[in-house]
Amino acid sequence: MRLINQRLSPGAGAVLKTLPFVALVLAYLLGSALRLAENPNDKLLPALTTLADAIDRMAFTADPRSGAYLFWTDTLASLGRLAAGLGLATLIALLVGMAVGMLPVLRALLAPFIGFVSMVPPLALLPVLFIVMGLGETSKITLIVIGVAPIMVRDLAQKVLDLPREQIVKAETLSASTWLIGLRVVLPQVLPRLLTALRLQLGPAFLFLIAAEAISADSGLGYRIFLVRRYLSMDVIFPYVAWITLLAALADYGLDRLRRKLFPWSELEGAR
Structure with missing residues (x-):
């Protein structure tokens, strides 16, 4: 065989x-x-007991100075920024991607520009964002949006272009307007692809988040990793990296289950 x-x-x-x-x-x-x-004092690859002690110290023991549980405080701060950035990027991708894919005028006007913007390394823009928008939350969220939205727009626009032309013609034969075609014909078919595109951008989104937090933040998973690196605290860094990976994997799994639940027919089209 x-x-x-x-x-x-x-x-x-x-x-x-x-x-x-x-x-x-x-x-x-x-x-x-x-x-x-x-070397019993080696810090590069700490023992499992050392990792467990660090997890207990960060996640289940209140910080003596602030009284907060740093692990969970960092997690909530990072997830808030990530959710805001991905939410805005998803909304932009849906609206602009559908418009570019459906309307030839907008496609001629915006498609080359979006393709150009999608080639710009987002991390190269981080200093510019900090200068223009300051060191607060806005610049971090904007970095995520800039990093993932153009790719998602191109993906959604291509999905619209790949829809069978016969569907549009039939809708026009039934006197459907452009707005109605978008709402009743195009939208239901691009929503599964939108969730898939969002899944594919989870990794880059986390990358942009960690980079922004490492440079300027007072909380967050990336902030904590780069704060303790100066002390070679691998017992803290490894659990944080593993936690970030687990969060990304859970988000990926959740989005896939959501797509299957809301659009079970998308499995037949190979939307995965």
């Missing part, structure tokens, strides 16, 4: 899915044990 035609049983598939994670944990444990055996 050719490998390309091989089919896995559910059990074998589950085992293979867990193997890379198990290998990663074992590699960490082995590396940590070797380094600590050579």
Whole structure:
């Protein structure tokens, strides 16, 4: 049997899915044990007990100065910025992407400009945003919007262009206006793709968030990671990185489940 035609049983598939994670944990444990055996004070790969102590200190012990639980304070601050940035980017992508995809005049006017803007490295604009908008929340949220919105707009516009022309012609035959075609024909078919585009931009959005928080913030996951790096506090950095990864994975899973729940027919179109 050719490998390309091989089919896995559910059990074998589950085992293979867990193997890379198990290998990663074992590699960490082995590396940590070797380094600590050579130098018990080594900070690069702390033992699991050290990681557990750091998690307890950050997440379940109030800070002596502020009285806050820093881990959860940082999480709420970062998620608030992320939600605001992704929310604005999603709204812009939906409105502009549909308009560019549906209307030839707007497509001729905006498509080249949006394509150009999507090529600009967002992190290169971060100093400009801080100078123009200050060091507050606005510049951080704007960075996320600039970083993900143009890509999502292009994705949504292309999805509109890929819709069968026959659907538009039939709607026009039934005397539907441009507004009604957009609302009743185009919108239901681009919403699943919007959720998929949002899933694909979660990674870049977290990247822009962490970068902005690392440079100028007084709370947040990125702020905390870059604050403790000067002390080589890998026992704090590793849990924070793992937590960021888990949050991104949960958001990705949640958006996928939401798409399947709201638009079950999108599975037939390969919307995943």
